[in-house]
Amino acid sequence: MRTAVLRVNVDPTKDLDDARLAAGRARLREQAGERSVVIEDAAGAVDSREIQVLVDTTDAGMARREVVRWCAGVFGTVPTVGPVTFLSRGTDADAHGVLAGFGLTGDVERAPDASGFDVVSxxxxxxxxDRVPESRVQTALEAALNCEVRILLG
Incomplete structure (x- = not known):
């Protein structure tokens, strides 16, 4: 399972004062364990209205809808979510996730090279x-896996 990172602006209209924002953030953190998610301050956020929610999921769209519904209930606002990104741990699940992002499926095999480093085929x-350039797939897989990737045609 992959970890989706959702960057959420919980108060895009800036209607909440600092006290209500702080109370809502505290409530989110209290409820996070029940939902098996992690709440973080958004990296590079310009104000306290942005948070990051990390959730293990195979369905980014559903995660996005659930996080918006959850934050709306806690803050009483209409939150907005930016693009969903994923943490990468270099696993085969990450490789399959990258492929799914391109609308592809494939077989993933991992083996050490002569120096003991992973090579993923x-x-x-x-x-x-024909639909997706091989170079794009190659680059995305290498970035997600942080190892040599060989694309084979089957």
Whole structure:
């Protein structure tokens, strides 16, 4: 399972004062354990209205809807969510997630090279690369896995 990172502006209209924002953030943190999520201050946030929610999910769209509903209930606002990104731990699940982001499926195999470093071989259908440039897939996989990636056609 992958970890989605949702950056949420809980008060885009700036109607809440500092006390209500602080109370809402405290309530979110209290409820986070019940929901198996992590609440963080948004990296580079310009004010306290932005948070990051980390949630393990296979469905980013559903996670986005649930987080908006949850934050709306806590703050009484209409929160907005930016693009969903994912943490990468270099796992095969991350590789499958990257492929899914391109609308692809493939086989992922991991083996050490002569120096003991991981080499990940990803087998894709040749017809899939008619839609998505191989270089984009290669770059995204290498960034997510932080290792050598070989794309094979099957």
């Amino acid at each position: 990803v087998t894709l259908r040749a017809s899939d690369l």
